[in-house]
Amino acid sequence: MTRIACCQIEPVVADLDANTELIASNISDAVAAGADIVVLPELATSGYMLADTDEARSVALTVESPQFAKWSAAVGDSIAIFGFCEIGDGGLLYNSAAVVDSGGVSAVYRKTHLWDREKLIFTRGCDLPPVLQTRHGAVAVMLCYDLEFGELTRRAAVDGADLIVAPVNWPLFPRPEGERPGEVITAMSTARTNRVAVAACDRAGVERGQAWTAGTAIVDADGWVAATAGPGTGTAVADVDLALSRDKRLTEYVHLLDDRRLDLY
């Protein structure tokens, strides 16, 4: 079993120092509680409601920034995955996810599907989400709106992902009483139709007028929610058997990937 912790924090917009401490302490606490994989929200380093490129640039990091050494020191033998505001070569800004272990940053993914006004600040990534071989299994990393594109999540499953990890910032949308957030419903469907676990770590709070869903969910390979973080800040923890993701056969004659009609689409 792999212990996954999703820390549904409330970053402070444009306050890199505060968020650096918040991320480090949440990683430390989750690792102390036995987490193998620690997930934090999208743009955890910067907050989301950045006014413009100038403000984004003022809190942007590169993978060489010293903050990553601090987070790497906090993670021990575990892995942390979270979103950060990245400045790349040429000064372009990316909405990125970092995978951090005791050796530093082991992978970076730049969001390929930018949501709404992100398009005014960030440049979209041009590489598919990585599928990382870890000692817990194969982990695909994507970000928020990416999860809404079945083309991408299917590709991760075909590429062997046992777990899809997604830092997210889900803006709060109205929903009928008693219903899960729509994004969680899609995460559940992604899990069951691909037989892959999904860990989506949302954020809490209201930022510059934008309320967040606080919809963090860890979903098992059967598509059922194993843990949420509830309303407000908090951490969702679940022990998930990632080996289940490796068997796509539901019955003698049903195989979720082999049953695709690649001759038709």
Added chain:
Amino acid sequence: MTRIACCQIEPVVADLDANTELIASNISDAVAAGADIVVLPELATSGYMLADTDEARSVALTVESPQFAKWSAAVGDSIAIFGFCEIGDGGLLYNSAAVVDSGGVSAVYRKTHLWDREKLIFTRGCDLPPVLQTRHGAVAVMLCYDLEFGELTRRAAVDGADLIVAPVNWPLFPRPEGERPGEVITAMSTARTNRVAVAACDRAGVERGQAWTAGTAIVDADGWVAATAGPGTGTAVADVDLALSRDKRLTEYVHLLDDRRLDLY
């Protein structure tokens, strides 16, 4: 608004005459209740748990079979869509869906993704689901397990479907207390990620030891369930605004189809 009725009936396995009457009376009743589009389950004419090809052949129909004239007479100015056991040229059997209006059979779709032991009886279809232009809007027709393939449902949305109609027979799987059937969760996700309405008509009862989910659901383009048929036999009815499906723009900068990264997948 378009009134959709899904008749969650309990066909009698291998009893074509009984099922012919059951289908006709359900179509008549739904039309009398104002339904524009009437949906019945997969393999409504034959039942599902057919022993072998011989038994399937004994209740198989072609689109010229006289039963279709009876159903066409029942449908008035509306449209009925349901599954039937089809025998084609050369004696091959198909798990098919028929679209019936007052003029007769206007379209047939042969299931492209066969589930489990269907593969022992039926030949899989080699054409994508049709998207029919009706006076209510564009209607895509698929069957049961097809709905689990995001490749197919996305294609229907790209091809302009306002509504995906799917006769289904969902075998009952265990699920956590309080959860919707997994197949309904996928229908909801399909609706919200494509902004398309979905009407899945399941069946009721237990047939030769196989219990059915009775999970019929009509889902609106926002991904919320507008009607179910409840447990047992019954009819789900919902008035759905299919025009909503024609606008894929959620915000000024978000468009569910244009935001795909066709350069990456």
